[in-house]
Amino acid sequence: MLSKQTLYKKQAGEYAATLIEDNMVVGLGTGSTVRFFIEMLAKRINTEGLNIVGVTTSSKTSALAKSLGIKLSSVDEVPYIDITIDGADEVDLNFNGIKGGGAALLFEKIVALNAHKNIWIIDESKYHDVIGQFPLPVEVVPYGSYQLLKRFEEADLNPSFRRTATGSRLTTDVDNYIIDLSLEQIDHPKSLAYFLEQIIGVVEHGLFLNIVDEVIIGGEQLKIITK
Incomplete structure (x- = not known):
């Protein structure tokens, strides 16, 4: 059922x-x-x-x-x-x-x-x-991804690499990584989208x-x- x-x-x-x-x-x-x-x-x-x-x-x-x-x-x-x-x-x-x-x-x-x-x-x-209860996915290139994670941490965005059931980093269809941002509430989505779009190594974000x-x-x- x-x-x-x-x-x-x-x-x-x-x-x-x-x-x-x-x-x-x-x-x-x-x-x-x-x-x-x-x-x-x-x-x-x-x-x-x-x-x-x-x-x-x-x-x-x-x-x-x-x-x-x-x-x-x-x-x-x-x-x-x-x-x-x-x-x-x-x-x-x-x-x-x-x-x-x-x-x-x-x-x-x-x-x-x-x-x-x-x-x-x-x-x-x-x-x-308001959106934000669901973690915001950010697709990033693997090279330098740990540095991106640290940058997101410094910005208080509560990031974590998305992982598979076996614990390895999940890869997308084009072999990028996903960093999920646990934000709870996004009051200014346009500002956040702009911030993410300026970061080298970020391929795309999940704000539509x-x-x-x-x-x-x-x-x-x-x-x-x-x-």
Whole structure:
């Protein structure tokens, strides 16, 4: 039996699949909620004969989409992306988001910025007044990463390397590291984003600001909020 949270994820994901139209190029995000979207999208492709091209944000998503028979292209092979459906680890009332819990933030941001429309699908536990409860991921190059960790410590950002179950440093699809910043509350996300973007060795951060157009929130009742 699925938990309430899983049911809410399923509700949001499957609803998002109803928004996809024939001949669309669709950005396919990463994460447990997006999995429900992709599975339902594949069902629609098979039953309705939709002509859909997917652009994925991670190797995990690529593997899932291929296994379900969804045609894929890279972001450099398509002229545009009509719509991207992705999850988020946290969203606030001002449409600021934290993403990167699945270590795919770099590709997720690239795909999002090349899409005409971005929709996030979440369960209600991820919608807060202010972001920051979820640790902020920062993707960094391995060379000099310990020096970056020390710099983040000096800035009181409570950093830690993300690690695998075996204790080794987790690597992204392009072999970078993730440093998670445990901040509890981010009152000035734009200022923090600017600070991180100025640091050499930082590849990308998980603050997604001024990107999303619509958020679908699974819960006791499905909610759709539009920017």
